[in-house]
Amino acid sequence: MGKTEIKYLTLSQEDLIEAGAFDLQMAMKALKEGLVKFKDNRILFPDKIVQIFNDETQERINCLPATLLDEKICGVKWVSVFPPNPRRFGVQNLSAIIVLSEIEKGFPVCVMDGTLCSNMRVAAMGATAADVLAKKDAESIGFIGAGEQAKMHLLGMKAVRPGLKVCKVAAVSVAEEEAFIRDLSPLMPDVEFVACNTVLKDAIVDSDIIVTATSAQAPLLKAEWIKKGAFYSHIGGWEDEYEVVKMADKIVCDDWETVKHRTQTVSRCYKDGVITDADIHGNLIDVLSGTKPGRENDEEFIYFDAVGLAYVDVSIANAMYECAKAAGVGTWSYMQENMIFEKDLTGKVKF
Ligand SMILES: NC(=O)c1ccc[n+]([C@@H]2O[C@H](COP(=O)([O-])OP(=O)(O)OC[C@H]3O[C@@H](n4cnc5c(N)ncnc54)[C@H](O)[C@@H]3O)[C@@H](O)[C@H]2O)c1
Numbered sequence: 001m002g003k004t005e006i007k008y009l010t011l012s013q014e015d016l017i018e019a020g021a022f023d024l025q026m027a028m029k030a031l032k033e034g035l036v037k038f039k040d041n042r043i044l045f046p047d048k049i050v051q052i053f054n055d056e057t058q059e060r061i062n063c064l065p066a067t068l069l070d071e072k073i074c075g076v077k078w079v080s081v082f083p084p085n086p087r088r089f090g091v092q093n094l095s096a097i098i099v100l101s102e103i104e105k106g107f108p109v110c111v112m113d114g115t116l117c118s119n120m121r122v123a124a125m126g127a128t129a130a131d132v133l134a135k136k137d138a139e140s141i142g143f144i145g146a147g148e149q150a151k152m153h154l155l156g157m158k159a160v161r162p163g164l165k166v167c168k169v170a171a172v173s174v175a176e177e178e179a180f181i182r183d184l185s186p187l188m189p190d191v192e193f194v195a196c197n198t199v200l201k202d203a204i205v206d207s208d209i210i211v212t213a214t215s216a217q218a219p220l221l222k223a224e225w226i227k228k229g230a231f232y233s234h235i236g237g238w239e240d241e242y243e244v245v246k247m248a249d250k251i252v253c254d255d256w257e258t259v260k261h262r263t264q265t266v267s268r269c270y271k272d273g274v275i276t277d278a279d280i281h282g283n284l285i286d287v288l289s290g291t292k293p294g295r296e297n298d299e300e301f302i303y304f305d306a307v308g309l310a311y312v313d314v315s316i317a318n319a320m321y322e323c324a325k326a327a328g329v330g331t332w333s334y335m336q337e338n339m340i341f342e343k344d345l346t347g348k349v350k351f
Contacts (some may be wrong), residue, residue: 004342006335011112011324019327021320022116024159027124028131034068034315035285042069043311057084064310067103068318075100075314077114083215092148093215094118098317108335110321117317119152122308124316125254125284126211126233127156129304132287132294133252134209134231139165142207144200144221145214146171146180149235153211154184157233158191161209170196170203171214201225212239219265223247229298234305237263245269247301250281254306266305 016022037043044067052060059082067074079096086093096114101107130138138161143150146169158164167184169177177195185193196202204210204225212221213235223243226232232248234240245251245266253259253266256277260270269275282292284304295302324330337343 002338004338006107007332008108009110009330010333011330013113013116015330019324019329021323024156027120027316028128030315030319031124031312034312039285045311066311066314072103073318074103077313121313121316123152123156125306126153127160129284131160133302138208140207141167141209142203143169144212146176149213166192168194168203170200214239230301232303238265240265242274248303249300250302252281252304256280259307262307264305
């Protein structure tokens, strides 16, 4: 091994799956460790950089860095969000790539698909919240939205509530509901899937766990459909009417200070004076660490809103990288075999 070589592991989505890194339990463990380390000031988390190409559709590419000081890993997620993609091209909305570097020499160690990690992070966050905020005996789950985030969220919820028996799904088209069921039902044969024929109410009424994961930007979820004791994971932007926020016994966020400056329903309620800081029960870490109580009875309606924290993506990505290395999966590539002027450059330089 040359002293000045730089090699990094390239991991495609297929490599990660082959390595066993499509693991929601592993993601939840990495997520919890990330939340604790951030609280203990062991993570650097600068502002993200946003470039929006279309104000109306919100097509954008964001750059989100974070450093795990204890793991000595600095990572960045380069993530594209193109909401019209499914309708316009029949492809996913979100795609991402993640780069991890060590922080001794500062050299890159891994370039990996970030879509799987990013989607697992969203699901791991909702599922970790459900673990402490949803009823222990939850049996039914209802989805508004049947896209990539919804699918992954079901895996997360089933990981923490294996007793889920019924999954109802409503989306803009029946074809999407059917695709959701086609993709998920082989993975959980003990669950009865119900396509709701685009009738959103039918997915929600009587559901112990409610998930909205849409690109709608409209108040789709109605308070009157929600039963006592439900847990609600809100994933998209504006997806529910203000009454849903107002009826919540507890509102928990991944990070309220981040959420309140965004465009989620709770953020809108805050900006419109419908809720104040005092109406927020706390952040998920407060509940996980025991600073704030989780669910206290079977009657509470608990609202969870997460906008995403890039240091959690980097924490999960690092766990996936370690998993892939241990499995011997992926392709090692040279960034350089030696330094620029150590090479024979004769006849190869233009100046
Ligand atoms: N909170 C987070 O950390 C986080 C992370 C990633 C993505 N997101 C957001 O999650 C949302 C879903 O993302 P995705 O990748 O699953 O998108 P997607 O395009 O794959 O799916 C969107 C779903 O929304 C449904 N939908 C749109 N309008 C609707 C309406 N009026 N009624 C019912 N259903 C409707 C569509 O039918 C579709 O099933 C997006 O808003 C995205 O920005 C949030």
